[in-house]
Amino acid sequence: MTDWLGPAEWQAVALSLRVSFWATLVSLPLGIAVAYALARWSFPGKQLVNGIVHLPLILPPVVTGYVLLLTLGTQGPVGGILADWGIVLAFRWTGAAVAAAVMAFPLMVRAIRLSIEAIDPKLEQASATLGAPPVWVFLTVTLPMALPGIIAGTILAFAKAMGEFGATITFVSNIPGQTRTIPSAIYAFLQVPGGEGAAMKLVIVSVVVAMGALLLSELLARRVAARVGGA
Amino acid sequence: MLEVTVKHSFKGFTLDTAFKAPAGVTVLFGRSGSGKTTLVNAVAGLLMPDQGRIVADDWVLLDTAKGIRLRPHKRRLGYVFQEGRLFPHLTVRQNLAYGAWFAPKGAPREDLPRVVDMLGLGALLDRRPTALSGGEKQRVAIGRALLSAPRLILADEPLAALDEARKAEILPYFERLRDEVSVPILYVSHSASEVARLATTVVALDAGRVVVQGPAAEVLGDPAVRPGGTREMGAVLMARVLQHHEDGLTELDAGGLPLFLPRVRAACGTVLRIRIAAHDVILSRARPEGLSALNMLAGTVAAIRTGDGPGALVALDTKAGRILARITRRSVAALGLAEGQTCYAVVKSVAVAPEDIGGTHTMPAQG
Numbered sequence: 001m002t003d004w005l006g007p008a009e010w011q012a013v014a015l016s017l018r019v020s021f022w023a024t025l026v027s028l029p030l031g032i033a034v035a036y037a038l039a040r041w042s043f044p045g046k047q048l049v050n051g052i053v054h055l056p057l058i059l060p061p062v063v064t065g066y067v068l069l070l071t072l073g074t075q076g077p078v079g080g081i082l083a084d085w086g087i088v089l090a091f092r093w094t095g096a097a098v099a100a101a102v103m104a105f106p107l108m109v110r111a112i113r114l115s116i117e118a119i120d121p122k123l124e125q126a127s128a129t130l131g132a133p134p135v136w137v138f139l140t141v142t143l144p145m146a147l148p149g150i151i152a153g154t155i156l157a158f159a160k161a162m163g164e165f166g167a168t169i170t171f172v173s174n175i176p177g178q179t180r181t182i183p184s185a186i187y188a189f190l191q192v193p194g195g196e197g198a199a200m201k202l203v204i205v206s207v208v209v210a211m212g213a214l215l216l217s218e219l220l221a222r223r224v225a226a227r228v229g230g231a
Numbered sequence: 232m233l234e235v236t237v238k239h240s241f242k243g244f245t246l247d248t249a250f251k252a253p254a255g256v257t258v259l260f261g262r263s264g265s266g267k268t269t270l271v272n273a274v275a276g277l278l279m280p281d282q283g284r285i286v287a288d289d290w291v292l293l294d295t296a297k298g299i300r301l302r303p304h305k306r307r308l309g310y311v312f313q314e315g316r317l318f319p320h321l322t323v324r325q326n327l328a329y330g331a332w333f334a335p336k337g338a339p340r341e342d343l344p345r346v347v348d349m350l351g352l353g354a355l356l357d358r359r360p361t362a363l364s365g366g367e368k369q370r371v372a373i374g375r376a377l378l379s380a381p382r383l384i385l386a387d388e389p390l391a392a393l394d395e396a397r398k399a400e401i402l403p404y405f406e407r408l409r410d411e412v413s414v415p416i417l418y419v420s421h422s423a424s425e426v427a428r429l430a431t432t433v434v435a436l437d438a439g440r441v442v443v444q445g446p447a448a449e450v451l452g453d454p455a456v457r458p459g460g461t462r463e464m465g466a467v468l469m470a471r472v473l474q475h476h477e478d479g480l481t482e483l484d485a486g487g488l489p490l491f492l493p494r495v496r497a498a499c500g501t502v503l504r505i506r507i508a509a510h511d512v513i514l515s516r517a518r519p520e521g522l523s524a525l526n527m528l529a530g531t532v533a534a535i536r537t538g539d540g541p542g543a544l545v546a547l548d549t550k551a552g553r554i555l556a557r558i559t560r561r562s563v564a565a566l567g568l569a570e571g572q573t574c575y576a577v578v579k580s581v582a583v584a585p586e587d588i589g590g591t592h593t594m595p596a597q598g
Contacts, residue, residue, distance in 0.1 A: 120316075122312070122314075122316055123316055123318060123319075125277055125303070125316075126310065126312060126316040126318075127318075127329075128276075128277075128302070128303040128304045129275055129276075129277070129303050129304070129306075129308060129309070129310040129385075130304075130309070130310075130329055130330040130333060130375065130376070130379045131304050131305075131307060131330065131333030131334060131379055132304055132329075132332075132333050133304050133333075134302075134304075136333070137304075140329070141318060141320075144320045145319070145320055227320060
């Protein structure tokens with residue numbers, strides 16, 4: 001396997017997996033919180049929050065990447081403060097993870113929100129009458145019942161993060177070993193003569209990872225749905 | 232003792248009620264739309280009324296004047312909902328344990344084996360709610376509420392979603408709850424036979440107001456109270472099983488008067504509650520001769536109520552208790568009925584339906 005993929009390709013695959021893993025893991029709690037708020041609460045500015053969450057889905061990815069560069073770059077308002085604390089995102093793999101997380105966030109929130117909305121609030125009421133404080137209602141009723149949606153959202157977000165290109169290359173460029181993820185690497189290989197072979201290998205890796213994620217998601221969702229639905 | 236005062240306005244509907252629920256089963260009785268469910272939700276804390284005060288024993292659940300509004304999870308009330316509301320992602324055993332997890336340590340509570348035994352849940356423990364019938368779901372819901380160490384059990388028409396056979400299956404469990412568990416029960420119903428079988432106290436509601444409240448026998452024997460409509464009227468008698476006769480009849484003793492009913496499945500000595508529907512009672516001034524009906528109860532006319540229609544309700548005080556008879560105004564005139572007169576109530580044995588006969592019960596002291 002190591003012989004089949006050269007060191008440069010391996011680097012891209014490993015980096016993509018790392019970036020996508022952290023992007024998904026860190027955004028998951030926030031995704032659940034935002035999805036819950038959008039599904040269950042009414043508050044002023046709810047449509048605004050909803051719009052901002054969905055913005056990366058409809059904006060050109062390059063625009064999102066550029067906005068990230070403007071705000072999170074070392075010269076940007078947020079990036080400047082982070083830089084003072086020693087956290088630099090621009091042109092680092094962590095920045096690639098942020099870009100991937102932002103781009104995948106709407107997909108994650110949508111899937112989780114739908115599954116929370118499908119839960120009958122009467123069950124949450126029943127939980128409260130049995131003495132469960134709100135946090136426990138969430139942990140013992142809402143969360144487990146929303147699990148199929150959470151799994152679907154997580155895997156969808158992971159797959160999206162693996163494939164993210166436009167925002168990543170704009171925000172953190174295409175630095176081998178640092179920000180050259182699989183899509184960036186494919187793009188780079190196609191720019192040099194004789195790079196098609198390496199590009200094709202990465203394409204195959206992409207397809208395998210994507211299919212694997214999809215199958216895993218189906219499998220898990222089916223198993224959890226059987227538990228939740230009781231069938 | 233639960234004391235409830237609630238005022239709440241919706242679009243086009245005002246709830247303005249005050250009632251007290253002593254130990255035993257207090258039934259909130261009334262038509263749909265009379266405000267029963269709203270009232271129970273206010274007690275549970277699922278609805279915060281505009282104004283009100285709700286006190287269970289010394290525990291203030293709500294006092295809008297003092298700004299006290301306890302959240303539902305702090306009220307410790309076991310709520311049995313109409314549609315069960317079991318958690319689909321948990322097994323029956325986990326559903327039952329759910330309430331107990333959050334009950335305060337050291338709170339007086341039922342233990343799981345006893346509840347499982349009382350409600351017949353042994354074979355269901357490892358199943359999931361979707362694999363249960365409607366009646367089984369309600370039994371689990373009752374157990375779950377009971378195990379949360381509640382101060383009070385609330386039941387909002389727990390039988391309404393069930394067919395007649397399932398109703399007959401669940402009702403005895405509520406009777407056992409009333410007789411074997413010390414937790415008071417607030418029970419919402421629009422069914423006269425449920426009221427007759429379960430109620431210790433009746434609070435009748437109409438259009439958001441309490442029409443009458445008091446001990447069950449008193450309220451059900453009052454010809455002026457008809458929250459379920461006149462067809463639902465009927466008084467409740469207490470009777471002890473004396474003997475099962477070979478011809479299929481059961482002889483009961485109702486305050487010294489014999490009562491014959493089709494075979495009742497209860498041991499001799501058992502005290503039963505028997506609902507006698509008002510439209511099944513015939514009145515006679517003299518003791519009838521040559522009549523097929525087996526039950527003739529002598530009494531005096533306590534009250535006569537007539538309305539706009541052709542019907543009249545006559546309340547008769549007998550040694551067995553108060554009996555209501557629904558007859559016509561023409562008959563009242565023809566018989567020359569008046570308060571204080573002696574009269575016989577004639578009840579056909581077969582008129583008393585099995586669902587009108589309640590299980591074992593120790594008669595509460597009633598004023």
